[in-house]
Amino acid sequence: MDPMTLLLVVLLFVILLWAISTYNTLVRERLHVKEGWSAVQVQLQRRGSLIPNLVETVRGYAGHERQTLDSVIEARDRVQNAARPADAAIASNALTQTLRSLFALAEAYPNLKANQHFQNLQEQLADTEDKISYARNYYNSRVVSYNGLVQMVPSSYIAKVGNFPESEFFEASEEGRDEVGVTFG
Numbered sequence: 001m002d003p004m005t006l007l008l009v010v011l012l013f014v015i016l017l018w019a020i021s022t023y024n025t026l027v028r029e030r031l032h033v034k035e036g037w038s039a040v041q042v043q044l045q046r047r048g049s050l051i052p053n054l055v056e057t058v059r060g061y062a063g064h065e066r067q068t069l070d071s072v073i074e075a076r077d078r079v080q081n082a083a084r085p086a087d088a089a090i091a092s093n094a095l096t097q098t099l100r101s102l103f104a105l106a107e108a109y110p111n112l113k114a115n116q117h118f119q120n121l122q123e124q125l126a127d128t129e130d131k132i133s134y135a136r137n138y139y140n141s142r143v144v145s146y147n148g149l150v151q152m153v154p155s156s157y158i159a160k161v162g163n164f165p166e167s168e169f170f171e172a173s174e175e176g177r178d179e180v181g182v183t184f185g
Helices: 003-062 066-081 085-105 110-114 114-153 155-161
Strands: none
Touching: 003 066, 003 085, 003 110, 003 114, 003 155, 066 085, 085 114, 110 114, 114 155
């Protein structure tokens, strides 16, 4: 084999190794994105399971405030039914706003604010909000890493051939960036 042919074979072999390595890296990063989204969904589900208990507790003290309570449940259902990160972010922001209304409503009922079950639920909700924030940050950092590979040359060529689309971020709206107020007296 002449030196030019050998050089060409070695070069093709190096390119093939690079392509395989890049493809595997894209697969690994896509799996990290899926793992991150799963963590967000777990925390959203946890928050969703706390809300009916919170609503029932408030209903015992402020049952005539049906519209606010129904709004919270409807917002919770939209979060749980969201299929994409962008949809979940929009629904989560709406839920945050309705929870603010619920806690504002609770301010008008001193016996509710003093209720141990209500206080426990609000502490769990605050803890869950922290976990959602952490999971969202982890997910978004994985999306940055993955999308970087999908967009940057030369890995973008492998991403295009291998059908690796960009992932969506889980973003809070401007009004949803403030924490839900869940502390009382």
